Amino acid sequence: MFEGENVRLRSIELTDLDAIMENWNNLKLRRFLHEPRPFSRVEEEEWIRSTWRRRKAGTDFQFAIEHKETKEFLGTAGLFSLNQVARSIELGIAIHAEKNWGKGYGTDTMKVLLEFGFNYLNLNSVRLRVNDFNVRGIKTYKKVGFTEVGKLRQANFVEGKYNDMIFMDILREEWEKMKQK
Numbered sequence: 581m582f583e584g585e586n587v588r589l590r591s592i593e594l595t596d597l598d599a600i601m602e603n604w605n606n607l608k609l610r611r612f613l614h615e616p617r618p619f620s621r622v623e624e625e626e627w628i629r630s631t632w633r634r635r636k637a638g639t640d641f642q643f644a645i646e647h648k649e650t651k652e653f654l655g656t657a658g659l660f661s662l663n664q665v666a667r668s669i670e671l672g673i674a675i676h677a678e679k680n681w682g683k684g685y686g687t688d689t690m691k692v693l694l695e696f697g698f699n700y701l702n703l704n705s706v707r708l709r710v711n712d713f714n715v716r717g718i719k720t721y722k723k724v725g726f727t728e729v730g731k732l733r734q735a736n737f738v739e740g741k742y743n744d745m746i747f748m749d750i751l752r753e754e755w756e757k758m759k760q761k
């Protein structure tokens with residue numbers, strides 16, 4: 581299992597379903613994700629099972645984020661869509677409950693995921709997509725070394741408005757430099 585200062589990244593289990601369903605369909609959270617429609621408990625159960633299959637196949641690595649001491653379920657995060665030739669992958673993260681935003685768990689989790697990606701999967705590049713209005717997200721990603729590399733204009737439609745989808749990435753060499761600081 582992979583641990584940061586306060587978080588532990590572990591396999592997502594069916595016993596996490598109750599905690600997932602608590603906030604997963606809350607629009608306060610969903611507005612930041614790229615799919616605002618609600619998900620049923622059965623869909624989530626299937627998704628959890630699919631994370632096991634895809635991890636075994638070696639293409640996707642999804643984790644539950646839990647608090648190291650209290651074991652509270654904080655959310656999910658992972659690396660997915662591995663390109664084995666280019667050694668590149670996409671990153672996604674969601675701290676589910678609003679009460680847990682801004683407490684450093686996202687930054688902590690991102691650092692663990694990058695360590696896992698570069699030091700255990702031997703990746704060269706990690707990318708992500710983020711809505712332009714997700715100021716907290718963008719700030720967090722920059723803090724751990726991501727750079728904005730482009731955007732798709734008006735690619736999303738949330739709360740009655742188009743917004744741009746920002747692309748960010750980090751290369752292995754940049755991550756190594758960050759770690760030396």
Ligand SMILES: CC(C)(COP(=O)(O)OP(=O)(O)OC[C@H]1O[C@@H](n2cnc3c(N)ncnc32)[C@H](O)[C@@H]1OP(=O)(O)O)[C@@H](O)C(=O)NCCC(=O)NCCS
Nearest residue numbers: 612673674675681682683684685686687710715716717719
């Ligand atoms: C985005 C997310 C992963 C960030 O994790 P987090 O634990 O909330 O963030 P952290 O506490 O580690 O760091 C947040 C940083 O943004 C700043 N911040 C917090 N709220 C902010 C706000 N409303 N506006 C601007 N900056 C904000 C904090 O001050 C902190 O920076 P600092 O350490 O320099 O002070 C988390 O908030 C989350 O999952 N949100 C909902 C779903 C989501 O947006 N997922 C990502 C989709 S791309």
